[in-house]
Amino acid sequence: MHWYPDIIKEWFSGLFSGYLWHGSRNDKVVYITFDDGPHPVVTPYVLQELERYDFKATFFCIGDCVQRHTDIYDLLSIKGHSVGNHTFHHLNSWKTTTTSYLEDVDLANSVINSPLFRPPYGRITPKTAKNLRVQGYKIVLWDVLSGDFDKDRTAASCLSNLKKNTRNGSIIVFHDSEKAFEKLKVILPDYFRFLKSEGYETAVIKHTALTE
Numbered sequence: 344m345h346w347y348p349d350i351i352k353e354w355f356s357g358l359f360s361g362y363l364w365h366g367s368r369n370d371k372v373v374y375i376t377f378d379d380g381p382h383p384v385v386t387p388y389v390l391q392e393l394e395r396y397d398f399k400a401t402f403f404c405i406g407d408c409v410q411r412h413t414d415i416y417d418l419l420s421i422k423g424h425s426v427g428n429h430t431f432h433h434l435n436s437w438k439t440t441t442t443s444y445l446e447d448v449d450l451a452n453s454v455i456n457s458p459l460f461r462p463p464y465g466r467i468t469p470k471t472a473k474n475l476r477v478q479g480y481k482i483v484l485w486d487v488l489s490g491d492f493d494k495d496r497t498a499a500s501c502l503s504n505l506k507k508n509t510r511n512g513s514i515i516v517f518h519d520s521e522k523a524f525e526k527l528k529v530i531l532p533d534y535f536r537f538l539k540s541e542g543y544e545t546a547v548i549k550h551t552a553l554t555e
């Protein structure tokens with residue numbers, strides 16, 4: 344929602360209470376997240392960059408990718424990162440019945456097993472969201488979108504947007520996916536250096552650690 348003025352953003356936050364958009368604005372901590380992995384090439388690259396800065400991240404994984412790349416998936420926890428559910432087939436909640444969607448989340452849960460959930464495309468119907476919350480899921484959105492997947496944006500434009508909008512408690516979205524990789528290789532080292540030089544620390548998203 345980073346492109347909306349603050350007043351609209353606050354209104355949205357109120358409207359969609361129960362969704363996690365960001366962490367505490369009081370501490371110099373940011374929450375780096377990666378969606379759509381694990382990927383056999385991109386995820387190891389991301390892990391290496393994170394390790395270089397001693398940063399921790401939260402990976403919202405697609406169940407189907409977890410099943411195909413179990414060894415990479417296992418590395419995430421081994422390296423001290425956190426994982427979340429991003430459905431099994433990367434479904435769009437607006438185009439899927441609640442029943443089918445919940446079944447797909449459940450299927451992903453059989454290989455991911457995390458109470459954190461991020462809806463693909465950032466889209467989720469109120470009915471589906473309510474069902475997931477009743478099941479104990481915490482729905483995690485974001486306040487800074489990197490644009491790493493966007494073919495119409497340059498790496499420089501993504502970087503300036505990232506640096507301009509990052510603040511205490513920000514939840515930042517990247518993608519450890521094929522379509523983001525070229526841009527990621529330019530963005531990540533530069534952005535991580537920026538975070539370090541600005542004195543930000545990183546933390547993984549935990550089920551109960553953040554306020555809504």
Ligand SMILES: [Zn+2]
Nearest residue numbers: 378379463464
């Ligand atoms: Zn996704």
